[in-house]
Amino acid sequence: MSHPKSDVLVVDNLDVIFALHEAEVRAVNDLSFRLSEGETLAVVGESGSGKSQAFLAIMGLLAKNGRATGKAVLGGVDLLSLSTAGLNQHRGKDIAMIFQDPMTSLNPALRIRSQLSEVLVRHRGFTPEAAFKEVIAMLERVGIPEAARRANAYPHELSGGMRQRVMIAMALLCRPRVLIADEPTTALDVTVQAQMLDLFKSLSTDFGTAMLLITHDLGVVAGVADRMMVMYAGRAVETGPVDDLFYDPRHPYTLGLLTSTPHIDKRQSRLTPITGAPPNLEHLPDGCAFGPRCAFRFDRCSLDRPPLGEFAPGRRKACFYPKPLIGEEDAA
Amino acid sequence: MLTDRRIGNLAHPAPAPIEEASAPEKGRSLWMDAARRFRRNRAALVSLAMLILIVLFTFVGPLLARWDIETIDWTVVGSVLTKGMPSFETGHYFGTDEVGRDLYSRVIQGTQVSLTVGIVGSVIAVIVGTFYGAVAGYFGGRLDSVMMRFVDILYSIPYMFILILLLIIFGRSFIMLFVGIGLISWLGMARVVRGQTMALKNREFVEAAIAGGAKPLTVVFRHIVPNLLGVVAVYATLLIPEMILLESFISFLGLGVQEPNTSLGALISEGAQTMQYGTIWQLAFPLIFFVLLLFSFFFVGDGLRDALDPKDR
Amino acid sequence: MSNEPGIQRGDELLRVEKLSKSFMIGGGLFRKPVELKALQDISFSVRAGETLGIVGESGCGKSTLGRCILQLIRAEEGQVLWLGRDLGKLAGEDLRLLRGDLQVIFQDPLASLNPRMTVGEIIAEPLRALRPDLDAAERRERVLSMMSGMGLRPEMINRYPHEFSGGQAQRIGIARALITGPKLIVCDEPVSALDVSIQAQILNLLSEIRDRMGLTLIFISHNLSVVRHVSDRILVLYLGRIVELADSDALYDSPQHPYTRALLTAVPVPDPKKARQRNIDGLTGEIPSPINQPSGCTFRTRCRFAEDRCGKVRPALETLPDGRLVACHRWRELELAGGA
Numbered sequence: 001m002s003h004p005k006s007d008v009l010v011v012d013n014l015d016v017i018f019a020l021h022e023a024e025v026r027a028v029n030d031l032s033f034r035l036s037e038g039e040t041l042a043v044v045g046e047s048g049s050g051k052s053q054a055f056l057a058i059m060g061l062l063a064k065n066g067r068a069t070g071k072a073v074l075g076g077v078d079l080l081s082l083s084t085a086g087l088n089q090h091r092g093k094d095i096a097m098i099f100q101d102p103m104t105s106l107n108p109a110l111r112i113r114s115q116l117s118e119v120l121v122r123h124r125g126f127t128p129e130a131a132f133k134e135v136i137a138m139l140e141r142v143g144i145p146e147a148a149r150r151a152n153a154y155p156h157e158l159s160g161g162m163r164q165r166v167m168i169a170m171a172l173l174c175r176p177r178v179l180i181a182d183e184p185t186t187a188l189d190v191t192v193q194a195q196m197l198d199l200f201k202s203l204s205t206d207f208g209t210a211m212l213l214i215t216h217d218l219g220v221v222a223g224v225a226d227r228m229m230v231m232y233a234g235r236a237v238e239t240g241p242v243d244d245l246f247y248d249p250r251h252p253y254t255l256g257l258l259t260s261t262p263h264i265d266k267r268q269s270r271l272t273p274i275t276g277a278p279p280n281l282e283h284l285p286d287g288c289a290f291g292p293r294c295a296f297r298f299d300r301c302s303l304d305r306p307p308l309g310e311f312a313p314g315r316r317k318a319c320f321y322p323k324p325l326i327g328e329e330d331a332a
Numbered sequence: 333m334l335t336d337r338r339i340g341n342l343a344h345p346a347p348a349p350i351e352e353a354s355a356p357e358k359g360r361s362l363w364m365d366a367a368r369r370f371r372r373n374r375a376a377l378v379s380l381a382m383l384i385l386i387v388l389f390t391f392v393g394p395l396l397a398r399w400d401i402e403t404i405d406w407t408v409v410g411s412v413l414t415k416g417m418p419s420f421e422t423g424h425y426f427g428t429d430e431v432g433r434d435l436y437s438r439v440i441q442g443t444q445v446s447l448t449v450g451i452v453g454s455v456i457a458v459i460v461g462t463f464y465g466a467v468a469g470y471f472g473g474r475l476d477s478v479m480m481r482f483v484d485i486l487y488s489i490p491y492m493f494i495l496i497l498l499l500i501i502f503g504r505s506f507i508m509l510f511v512g513i514g515l516i517s518w519l520g521m522a523r524v525v526r527g528q529t530m531a532l533k534n535r536e537f538v539e540a541a542i543a544g545g546a547k548p549l550t551v552v553f554r555h556i557v558p559n560l561l562g563v564v565a566v567y568a569t570l571l572i573p574e575m576i577l578l579e580s581f582i583s584f585l586g587l588g589v590q591e592p593n594t595s596l597g598a599l600i601s602e603g604a605q606t607m608q609y610g611t612i613w614q615l616a617f618p619l620i621f622f623v624l625l626l627f628s629f630f631f632v633g634d635g636l637r638d639a640l641d642p643k644d645r
Numbered sequence: 646m647s648n649e650p651g652i653q654r655g656d657e658l659l660r661v662e663k664l665s666k667s668f669m670i671g672g673g674l675f676r677k678p679v680e681l682k683a684l685q686d687i688s689f690s691v692r693a694g695e696t697l698g699i700v701g702e703s704g705c706g707k708s709t710l711g712r713c714i715l716q717l718i719r720a721e722e723g724q725v726l727w728l729g730r731d732l733g734k735l736a737g738e739d740l741r742l743l744r745g746d747l748q749v750i751f752q753d754p755l756a757s758l759n760p761r762m763t764v765g766e767i768i769a770e771p772l773r774a775l776r777p778d779l780d781a782a783e784r785r786e787r788v789l790s791m792m793s794g795m796g797l798r799p800e801m802i803n804r805y806p807h808e809f810s811g812g813q814a815q816r817i818g819i820a821r822a823l824i825t826g827p828k829l830i831v832c833d834e835p836v837s838a839l840d841v842s843i844q845a846q847i848l849n850l851l852s853e854i855r856d857r858m859g860l861t862l863i864f865i866s867h868n869l870s871v872v873r874h875v876s877d878r879i880l881v882l883y884l885g886r887i888v889e890l891a892d893s894d895a896l897y898d899s900p901q902h903p904y905t906r907a908l909l910t911a912v913p914v915p916d917p918k919k920a921r922q923r924n925i926d927g928l929t930g931e932i933p934s935p936i937n938q939p940s941g942c943t944f945r946t947r948c949r950f951a952e953d954r955c956g957k958v959r960p961a962l963e964t965l966p967d968g969r970l971v972a973c974h975r976w977r978e979l980e981l982a983g984g985a
Contacts, residue, residue, distance in 0.1 A: 021372070046840035046841060046842060046843075047840055159931050161931050162931070189702035189703055189867070189931075189932065190702060190867065190869065190908060190911045190912055191702065191907055191908060191911045191928040191931075191947075192931055193911065193913070194910075194911035194913075194928075195928070195929075197913065216840065216841060217913065218841070218915035219870075219912065219913025219914055219915045219920075220913050221915070222913065222914060222915050222916055222917040222919075222920040223913050223914075223917075223920040223921075242917050243917050243918070246915070246916065246917050247917075256842055257841055257842065258915065259845075260841045260842045260844065260845035261841055261845075261870075261915045262845075262848070262870040262871050262873070262874040263870060263914065263915065263916070264869055264870040264873055264897070264909065264912045264914065265897075265914060265919070267873065267874070267893075267894065268874060269852075270849055270852065271845040271848055271849055271874070272845070273842055273843075273844075273845030273846040273848075273849060274842035274845070274846075275846075277810050277812055277813070277843065278810075278840070278842075360804070360805060360808060361761070361763075361805050362760055362761060362805065362807065365807075535756060536751040536752070536753060536756045536757035537756065537757050537758055537759045537760075539712070539717050539749070539751070539757075540749065540751060540757050540758075540818070540821065541759070541770060542717060542744075543715055543717060543744060543747070543748060543749045544744065544748075544770050544771035544774055544775075544821065544825075545741050545742070545744035545745060545771055545774035545775040545825070546770065546771075546773075546774045547741065547774065550774065555759050558759075558761040558762075559759070559760065559761055
């Protein structure tokens, strides 16, 4: 799976810190990854893992009490070093983000066509007429029937699935090199979600857009992503090609997520959950943050923190346990 | 902001099926949280301190007074401008009023009256308004329609007119003043509480209480009302200055409390009339107390609202 | 709470007969309210000891159905028979005293706990209401033993809901539902708001208490994987009507209704190889508004097998030879292959 493609987004040592009243909380800790052209990287984690905050930071959308350090280089520019004005030149144009709830990013007082044309006029210097044509074409592309008519609608007149399509159309209008999708299908019904995932798959091949798919749903990851990055308590704990992580997970947390997820095509009498609950970011345990919940831990885990190291080409894990977690016969 | 409610109160579990938490065993109620947030609000704290000082002053102040509220100091009569000035020698710390009565005692008494009116009005609003609004909102349907139309009707009557009529017909007295203010103060509260109740009654914890076999009135008073108290507290605090203003307005019209009793409104009214003669202290002292009182209540109310705001949770 | 000795595993505990519920929405002084038909003509029964899953997408009426069974919402037509008694006809004290037998677990664990009460008070609440014979000490004792059964430490008894994580809060909700020793629990999306790893803990806990206490569950969810995991039989709702009701395995292996099949194939499988091979029976369009429902079969607007009569005649709920129920004109002709 690892073809030598050029990297569009390189993130190095990203830290995101929130100042709370009593203390500082490190929501993202020393996160580094690269995203290649046209690839879909799934970022998987539970609430509090920092998966959303990391990308809000890259987009310059952190809450007031948050700050980010490190580097996020897109096309030779470090996004984290830019001012808001500088960032606005890239946001929407080179890097776009869509959210779980499309209503939060659509202006309820504007017709769909006005909101979408505006992006083209601003970023790509289209005339209003040309912009409108392009908008209709894009709306059709993302599967909105009767696009010319729907373009005149206001956001609240559309269903949830349609709104999400509009958001995707808006994000793609400027042909961004990177599209960040934060739980894009979580609020949708299963049958609509299936349509949306199909759309995502075709988008990366048609537009060559690299996609960062932030999700908690391993089913979505399996269907869409090329590579995945599992996050726990603010850190990446395992990265690699999707198939490798699903069939041969090397971090016990990745394994735990897999065994916790019920499958529709198997009837299991009991799931194998991860015991305990995610840690408090203000008081992380010493050593490995996952240690207290880990079935594979040994002495060293509570003393040192395992670094995220490459153990096979294209695969990294932050775990001291040396052997595969699934026996060869189970892996098949 | 971290979107995770876990932050601040979780867990370092051992790999056992039991979830453990390392927070203190004594629960931290939402009220305690609110109190903590309130303590961080400087303006509200200063205002609260100011309020406490004013209340204390109305109790301690009279002990230092050398004159009572009605005795006329004949030595200053006729030359109030020169002899009735604020002075320690004469014992009139705040000067005297136009007829030679001690303004210090009268300001204290006026403050007491104004505070009482505000607090009584607010307490009536809390008791009647909360009960009325919660019942109307929770049971809904026809009962709600009838109860709220009644509120609308009361609202639509020009209350100032009614109050003035009441005071004229039954004479000016404390009781009538309280009755009049009590009649109108709860209307707004009832509406606010009803709205909140309607929002709360569809919350899952209320459904859970019903499913758990709670009787209707238990649901209202055990599950809904305690969750309303934040809003009620804020509204009640902001209602106090409103009531004080209302009373002042009535007193300003000359229909408030009866002489020799007085209130801040009445004192300000008198002070304003005599201002042209140069006895500015007759306006200044009651006005200072009045403004301090109002500001403090508004800031405390604001602080409470910020502290109890559910969005902050 | 009186454990009627007569009830055996497999006996009919609850029977829903021709239940319909609509809501009037909007409407003001000069506007007529519009009718939203949330549930129409729902009939099924639940046997003691089984778990009935109810699935469907948003707006299908699954939560309304759960609330109608519990009489939190009163249906205007039809009956909910609990051991032969029509709950819809009971009111006031009669209904209240029965509530110990029928309990509920909600979706949002924190929203379902009164934020002003301590955990101990919350769990004891049904006992206060339904067991006036118990004094405070006895209540506390029962609460503590229930808490330990749910994996909650006794020291937590004086703490408030907002101090707990979602998983712990749901354990508190389950403890409250169990404290009166109910026979039936309606679980309304009990794990949808939880993280995956916690979700598995709660699902296991639910299965475990069901087996240990011989409980009957009605398990409402939009997540078909979760429903399959816990249910013996599954009822599929679409726009307020039953489209299929079958044994869990039969339903997943050979769905008879085109909607069931579409729903099953749309569920993302957490297995990359299978995900690549799967052919999704893609539904076009979205669920119609429950206010303006299509004529005839309500699913026909999205069904690729729809023909003329589907728009004219509403398909009746037929009983198939294997005992399942299907509402489709064409089930006989269509060879619908299994789920994934």
